[in-house]
Amino acid sequence: MKNMLTLLTAALLAVMCPLSVSAMELPADTGASFADMEVVECDMLSGYAPIICVDENRIYGITPREHYLRFVLRDGLGKDTAVTQVLEVLEEVYPGIMERYHAKDYDSPAARLLTNDQGYCEVEDYTDTAGSAEVSEQIMQALAAKGLITEFYSWGQTVNYVEILCGFPDGNTVDPLAFGEDITEEQTAVLRDYLAEHYPAFAVIERTPDEDAFRVAKVRIKAPEDTTFAEKLRICGELAEQVGVYGGAFHVDAMMPQEMPGHNALEKPGDVTLDCKIGITDVIALNRNIMTGDPLCDTARKNADINGNGAPDETDSLNILKYIVEINETLG
C-alpha cells in the first residue's frame, strides 16, 4: 500500500511540477555509480525521471533536486550555534527565513531551512530564486567565510534516483525488447513488418509451447550481438511510439528514491581552510596537519593534495606557498 502511495505521489508530483527535460543535465561527480553511464532518451521511461541512465544491463531514473541547496556543517560545531549562524547568513538572502525556521506551523511558499541529525542542512526554495547561481554563490561564500561548512552542493547537484527494473516479475528476462502476455497476434505481425523495414538484422521470436511462460517472454526480438543495452532501450521506446507495443515490463521496486550528492562546490585545489580563498592560512592549516596531526575533513584533504598522491604532504604545502608568493603561476 505504501509502495502504491509513493508511486501515486510521484506521479502526481510529476504532473504538478513538469520539469523541462531538455534543460536538465546529470550533475558532475554523482559518484562512481553514474559516472560511466550513458544518458539515453526514452519517452517511455520519462514518467520515472527526467534523466535516464544505463550501463550494460541496469537502468536508473535520475531527478536533479533543483530546488535545494545542501551543505554539510563542519564537525565539532555545536549544532544549535551553527544553525543560528547559518540562519544569520540566510537572512541576508531570504528575509524572514529565521522566523519561519522557528515557527511551529509553516504555511508559506517562501524558502526555508531544513535541518536534520545527519549533519547536513538544506535550503528548500520553490520561488524564483531557486536555480540562481548568484544566490547559491553568495550563500556558499558567506557560509564558507564563517568556517561553517565542509561541503556545498548547489541547485540540482543532489539527485534523487531510482533503479528501473526491466523484466517479467516471475521470469529472468532482462531485455527491453521482450513483450509480455498482452501483445496480440496482430501487433506481433505489425512489429515483424516494422522491423523488416527499419531493422532488417533484427528478428521476432515467439515463445514455443514447450518454453516456460514464466521465464520466457511471449514475444522477443533477437538483436544483432553488438547491439548495446542503451540501443535496445532506445528501440524499445521507438517501437512503443511507432508500433504501439510496450516492451521491457519496466517497474520500480524501491519504495522511495535514493539520494546522491553530485559536485561539491567547496572542492578547490589549495583551499585547505574551505573559505573559498587561497592564502597563507591554507599553508598554515596544512602544515599543522602535517606536523601536529590537526585533523582535516575530507574536502580539505582533497583540496590539500595538490600532487595527487592521495595524502596531504610537504610538497603540497610548498606548492601552495609557491603559488601564493607567485613563484608558480599554477598550483602543482
Ligand SMILES: [Ca+2]
Ligand atoms: Ca582558504
Ligand SMILES: [Ca+2]
Ligand atoms: Ca599530496
